[in-house]
Amino acid sequence: METGSPPPLTPRKSPRQGRAVATVDAIFEATLQVLASDGLIRLNTTRVALRAGVSVGTLYQYFPNKQALLFAVLERHLDMLAGAIEKAGDHNPYPAKEMIAEAVVKAYLQTQIARAEVSPALYRIAMELDARALIEAAARRSASAIEAMLSTSGNGRFADPGLLAQTLTAALYGTVPPFCHRILSVADAHEAEKQLTIMFRSYLVAQPRQD
Template identity: 60%
Template sequence: MLSDGPVSLNTTRVARRAGVSIGTLYQYFPNKQALLFATLERYMTRLVEAIENACSDSLGTTVDLMAGAVVKAYLKAKMAQSEISPALYQVAMELDPRRLAELATQRSEKAIEAMLCSAGDDRPTDPHVVAQTMTAAIYGTVPAFCPRVLSPVNGREAEKQLTIMFRSYLSAQQATSVGQRNTSLG
């Protein structure tokens, strides 16, 4: 897929490259679309697992650390698979990955929400909505610059900018939460 693109990919070549018979390949993947879908699913699972692990590791920390951890984990997973991203974007246009995207989004939102709920006094007023917003931001922003392979310098700058964006958003959420608590007390 990487050398000739997803359009030129065929199951015979995949079976040969994997060292299995075409019949064995068809036992697991009935056609080329199923094989491509499985590849896309594996890719998305790695991204989600990176977010889930970062969120789990960041439970009970500050929202600043949480923001940085989510961004760093997502970009690290994305960059670890950067050579296949352009081909997978092409695959996604040919297939219908809505179910995969929805599952990835839900898992990411759940992990981010649980992490935010552990923030103590820094906890946003509505962690669910904040988690949805953060998930939408990272899944929507990163693909805008990741279809091409980023240099290490540009990757670090992207991480820096996204972390600033998330920290600023979480800081604004905290200020809003404090303002709402003060209003209800007064």
Template identity: 45%
Template structure:
């Protein structure tokens, strides 16, 4: 097992080799990229990662292989782009939720962040599960560090704005809250997508987030003191 994990790590392509050759600058190019990404998920689901090729994806997307190579030099670069795109969707959802929830009470913050994460992941359950399956193929340290920095940078000031709780270390609380959200959702979704389990997740994840935040809150100001009475 150790040797297998070592070989898997050693065979991972370096991040420099996974960068797209160019990024879309026009609407037509953006549409092409979206078609390629959608086709990639479809081929993953129908044929599996082992049989996925740039040729199969190009055929499904309705573009030429030459067009594919304008953006992605090889299969690994294409798959990495899919993983990166999914992570960006999560980060964007959390940043928007943090901005929307600023100044709300602790329960609203906990429930709002949990709902935003679940909504982003469950918008396309099948695709999300397929992406979990290929994410282990890559070294995601750089992507994850960037995502962590952005989410902690948004959630930490949000926690500082909560009127009914205070945190000695908002950065640590924000980090652990993001880890709680990401780890819990991944475990459930990788195990399957039974509706009863997803419903439990919708009900219990906000409670788990609120419970954690209540546990680490170091001060809950009295209503009269908070209002200056």
């Protein structure tokens, strides 16, 4: 039995002018709001367009179908995650190794928890649309940012900062997401940040320094 070709996930065009950028931003925000209020199964382009205050035709100018829209929303979310870790490195030049753990965990979790109500849906989107390439790209950016922090640690150089960065990134993108794939209370979020920081800090402190 033929199932046909999968729907295209590439946007039809990218916004270039200010008004177009604002329109696409409104569509993205509306998608998140519909995910939160109606859930992934009930989300469709008509509901999103109505919430964004645009016509369905305008939405289709940028995204050819629902799957392409959801793929773009996930891509933007992953870009924000990686960007938050990169920004943490920029804001913490020559950090002590103990502070690297805190900065990385805080950047990642705060970005995830900022939209915790749609995190389960984003996880399902990643699985259903096979977004491995997007996740791997975000992980590579995150690993590079963490390696840069480890390489400039103010209290001793690590023997293999690249390997350590890969390990921490694997934890962030592999074992940490279950914290965020259910709606966390404020107390739960603070406790998750506390426990992950302890785990990451202990791992870094235990690493031998390079003379």
